[in-house]
Ligand SMILES: Nc1ncnc2c1ncn2[C@@H]1O[C@H](COP(=O)(O)OP(=O)(O)OP(=O)(O)O)[C@@H](O)[C@H]1O
Ligand SMILES: [Mg+2]
């Protein structure tokens with residue numbers, strides 16, 4: 117480029133911005149970004165020749181003009197109508213509207229809502245209303261295609277970026293995103309720095325949503341180091357609201373999320389934790405016979421109903437799945453040792469009702485939105501209450517009664533301790549935290565306190581005993 121061609125480009129941009137139709141906004145922003153990048157690349161001594169004072173001022177005016185043209189969202193907007201027209205729902209779930217209004221007002225928000233509570237909608241609906249692009253950071257790579265297909269069916273323009281794409285495809289998507297073709301872009305946390313660098317600068321970003329935000333905290337139960345790379349996002353996208361979402365964050369984890377994401381003045385929304393349709397019971401291993409036999413009996417009594425059985429070890433998963441198959445149960449094994457393609461296929465077969473029982477390690481289930489899961493059995497105790505809450509949260513998302521049966525024993529605790537100790541370079545404070553978490557889990561299972569009340573209390577919520585949705589309460593009534 118020479119100074120004349122720069123001038124030519126600036127003239128075109130100014131004209132397009134002044135007279136162009138609304139749809140030209142993305143194009144204008146892209147041109148503006150290109151010019152800014154060129155300016156940044158120039159040697160300081162060449163800048164005045166390429167960008168004389170008048171040119172700079174014209175560009176500033178144009179940038180302001182484009183800014184003013186951001187669609188304004190009226191206060192009295194009929195959100196219900198939109199909810200119905202786009203998503204087909206007739207009313208909001210608790211908290212959804214409040215969160216959406218806060219996002220539309222440009223505020224940061226941390227939303228802690230129960231599993232299956234409808235968190236996705238709190239960024240999907242704004243994405244439709246705000247124009248520009250909403251970036252959704254999500255760890256659920258295996259589900260992105262599914263989610264995007266489902267949204268596309270509803271008429272939303274959505275796409276995703278993750279490691280499953282070949283290079284050419286990824287480049288094409290980035291180009292399309294820069295052209296403003298998508299309202300919603302899902303991206304995996306891994307490699308986000310690269311995407312953000314090469315992509316978002318030229319994009320008219322309106323909202324950043326961080327899903328499963330507890331993954332950002334080492335105090336949570338599912339820490340993912342890639343989540344740590346978002347700490348600069350808020351700085352980078354000044355003025356763009358940020359929405360962090362999770363079902364399971366203790367107060368400590370909530371604080372960590374806010375700190376990590378730099379959300380200083382965020383609205384914090386916390387929904388109730390209690391889901392009365394989940395009937396919780398715990399069984400001490402060894403009481404009432406061998407665990408394998410008991411599980412077999414439980415599953416046979418629920419034949420034809422969709423369920424998940426969580427086991428600690430892959431080997432147990434495989435053995436149990438086979439034993440169930442031999443008894444005529446449509447069961448399959450799922451764990452992280454399987455090929456990604458197989459995992460996706462198994463997941464789809466479960467979703468579509470071809471198989472009834474998923475026997476799995478904790479590798480299965482995050483983000484799975486199958487409404488009719490009637491039971492979740494834990495063959496082994498989970499390592500924390502947060503993990504437990506996530507896993508049972510996959511049952512009964514349709515609101516109908518569903519059972520959560522937990523088998524537990526002290527040796528489970530010792531097994532987790534051994535594993536934690538085995539990870540040699542883990543900081544002492546984290547080791548202690550994990551030991552505490554396992555013990556809290558055990559106490560929960562072993563106690564006679566209302567299970568729902570105890571679980572809610574763990575997340576800082578007070579409630580009266582459930583009276584009828586857990587074995588402890590039912591036993592007390594007898
Ligand atoms: N207002 C609503 N009315 C009826 N159904 C809704 C509403 N909002 C969301 N849903 C449905 O609720 C289900 C669960 O929603 P979603 O997947 O967003 O849950 P979530 O809060 O993200 O849960 P998790 O923590 O497990 O990821 C979806 O099938 C969704 O279509
Ligand atoms: Mg979700």
Ligand SMILES: [Zn+2]
Pocket residue numbers: 565566567568569581582583584585586587588589590
């Ligand atoms: Zn109870």
